Amino acid sequence: MGTKRLYEIAFVGLKMGEHSFEYDLNTAFFTDKGAEGIEEIEANVKLTLEKNVGFMLLKFATGGKAAVNCDRCGNILKIDLWDEFNVVVKLTDNADEANEEEEDPDIFYIERNESHLDVSDWLYEFVMLSIPTQNVCGNDAAGHSLCNEEVLNKLKEMAANTEIVKENNIWKGLDKFKQN
Ligand SMILES: [Zn+2]
Missing domain, CATH: 1.20.5 (Single alpha-helices involved in coiled-coils or other helix-helix interfaces)
Structure with a gap:
């Protein structure tokens, strides 16, 4: 199975209601997509897809660990990933136009005759958003910086x-x- 196919959901064959998917994503997945400043990452994303008539609700729960550099001293810090993101995917007759006009970043349109949904960009984006933008070593019990x-x-x-x-x-x- 190609890596692209790995992140495609054949939603057309799914019954109405909730379906669960799980993705284990390693450092290569992120660096291939252009991630910078990350030493190592082992992410796990649980995706719940609720299929309805004409639209789908996608809930991404990110988890796992990442190693990033301290902004002050460059020490490697292990951080836990934990966050949730929702996306509404609507089926429409002119998806490109609808996506251009849509201002809500959590709503995405696909063509009514589509059968597959590629979730790889969301997996990347949401895990990256789970990493704090500022990372600094903490303090020890006595209150001294661990930098x-x-x-x-x-x-x-x-x-x-x-x-x-x-x-x-x-x-x-x-x-x-x-x-x-
Ligand atoms: Zn530090």
């Missing part, structure tokens, strides 16, 4: 050096001013 101090000191040193260079430039500027 890598060596790296933080190096960064401070570098910042201080930049300050010295800036100051030197200011003095040089003043010298010039005096000479005039």
Whole structure:
């Protein structure tokens, strides 16, 4: 089975009502789709599809773990993924036009004669949205930051050096001013 087919649901053959699907997604799935800044990811998404006449309700529950870098020191942080997303898929006669006009990002149109629904983009998007945009090491029991101090000191040193260079430039500027 091709990887594309793996994420296609042949909804036309499903009975009315709820159906459950589950997807295990590894790092390659995300990097293939262009994800950046992720060390490792093992995601699990449970999808509930409720089939109705003319439309389907999709509920995505994301889970699993990801390893990302601390924004301050670059330490690798393991984070738990946990979130829920809903999408309404409506069947219509002119899906492209309807999608262009639709302002609600949670409503998506497909052609009335479609038989398959590709959920791979939603799986990608929703897992990515489950990763916090800011990630920083926490504190230990005594309230001290768990950030890598060596790296933080190096960064401070570098910042201080930049300050010295800036100051030197200011003095040089003043010298010039005096000479005039
Ligand atoms: Zn850190």
